[in-house]
Amino acid sequence: MQKLLLLGDEAIAQGAIDAGMSGIYAYPGTPSTEITEYVQHSREAKQKGIHCSWSTNEKTAMEAALGMSYAGKRAMVCMKHVGLNVAADPFVNSSITGANGGIIVVVADDPSMHSSQNEQDSRFFGKFAMIPILEPVNQQEAYDMVAYGFNLSEKYKVPVLMRITTRMAHSRAGVARSASLNQNEMSLPSDLRQFVLLPAIARRRYKLLLNNQDAFEKEAETSAFNRYIDGSNKKLGIITTGIAFNYLMENYPDRVVPYPVLKIGQYPLPRNMVEKLCKECDEILLLEEGYPIVEEMLRGYLDNSLKIKGRLDGCIPRDGELNPNIVAVALGMEDTKGLDVPALVTARPPALCAGCPHIDSYVALNEALSTLPAGRVFSDIGCYTLGALEPFQAINSCVDMGASIPMAVGAADAGLIPAVAVIGDSTFTHSGITGLIDAVQSNSPITVLILDNGTTGMTGGQESAAQGRIEALCKACGVEEEHIHVLRPLRKFHEENTEILMKELAYKGVSVIIPRRECIVAIDKRMREKEKARIAEQEA
């Protein structure tokens, strides 16, 4: 069969479709979004009846996947690294409940923060939950690991974490497919109390997890994803995790490294392999795409037994993603570089699109707030976060999904009145609603703007769970009807919109303003799809 040219994300999706997955659950988040989108656009997935709609947030996604696993079928759940913080509760507890049908949690980390607010390393979470972790080196491994991961998950009845990073998620390469497997039949767990984590049962389940740790390590020792590649020069031994192996190989054009190399793709670490490398080599170089997790483990608290080079001694920068040049320098090779960037080249930060409805919302909000001292607008995660930049400089916070409303409540409690929250429609249903209930509960003097562009914009326009329901949701949370306003964020309504905002800013209770206009990128996408359908029809 001809190889498919797939993004790492797409390779995982195709791997799951071929490995008998019955459902995929996710909330969009760069760089993980394309996994679920690929399944949604796959004709095969449709024919196989694979469930693939977006979840409201990562926590509900994780829980739905767990439910599918309970019912005996293979489920995948996908998110970006900070999404795992949201899903942490079910994720960590799922290692105690264990699985029935295979379950793979795919988390895409974003070292260098290309599109994120931090660069946390999800391998920590896998270690914390004490479950096996898979980390592919390339797109082919990403594909192959899915079937392997489902089998591993079902063998030990435990979820498996698959960790990728931006350059794996968003890089294309040829992928060869394996035979397609059938989905599992529905079957309940043999013990119907397996998932009941009452303390007495949880203690028993936890012991089982602890007892399995040795077996997980043995699996890693024999896994094809962990390889010990011997080298004649034992002055140095190199450990690579995930895609770091590629950056190492890039520096040896004939692909032969003179030093022994331990390539890691499955955790817990294969202890015997690590021990062998450390015994044989004078010095160890750690190449990890992410936090220095393996490095910290090897150094130990007192850091006095081995000679180790890595992120903690400055041999490699402490933050950011790796690249071939960083690895070259760590190997003592010459750094390479072309011409300098001419001084006239200026930064081109991302910006709100021309015609974006958020522009009109921010212009009106800035004017409504112009008579008050600055610094009272709490915002959230989405395209509208770009309102922090010139020319708007309209917001004062962006922390995590849904934080805007509770932060406004807390600031108002401290006396910052009025406080304003700015949140998008999809972020509102993701985890803004609970904050709004808090606000109503304490009758906070806050004004909440829910910028409704009808889509999850920043990640490329996925369906928003809030569609057409925002006013009803706000009313149900207890916001008084006369303090809920829907606006048309257009220049011609600027005066009218500003006036409504000013009136509600003066109100000493919870107001919700909903500027509603479709995302212009979404309109464009809709039009193009319509045109495509028209041409297809014409040809038929």
Added chain:
Amino acid sequence: MKRDIILAGVGGQGILSIAAIIGTAALDMGLHLKQSEVHGMAQRGGDVSSNLRIADKEVASDLIPRGKADIVISVEPMEGLRYLPMLSADGWLITNSKPYVNIPNYPEIESVYSEVAKVHRHVILDAEKIAKDLGSSRAANVVILGAASDHLGIAFETFEKAIRTIFHKKGNAIVELNINALKAGRDFAAKNSIL
């Protein structure tokens, strides 16, 4: 054989459409390839780039080492300059001349052109105008690819075939427009390459 290509532009300019044509042609030749893309926040009008690597043996890194790129193909002149540290000493800069101004402090365009002129091997062309003369400025990216086509280690006919494969669904007129755009880009470069 190996070609390490940086594609550069501004989010929304469609640099990945160029990558798709080169990728399809490379696969047709049985070459290995890796193509790193930018998705997410930067797509909203920020600077974007793609690392496209094709070779007759397996490609290791998804990212091109600094100073090792064989060619920078840019759909915007200032964005091409941004990746000069990536370009090898004898590499080519192939760039569109039309600036995309979405920032208040965009430099004086003549000084951008003089920086482009300092690059030892370069081609600069008004791709929109060339494409418009052929029927639609929407084929501008293919004009730029045409200007780069001599330096990619892939036969011109293979690019033509890739365009047929990719645009086939959009009808014959679009296919012909893009093939003409490819040719026009190639012809321009043949006459105006600065060595």
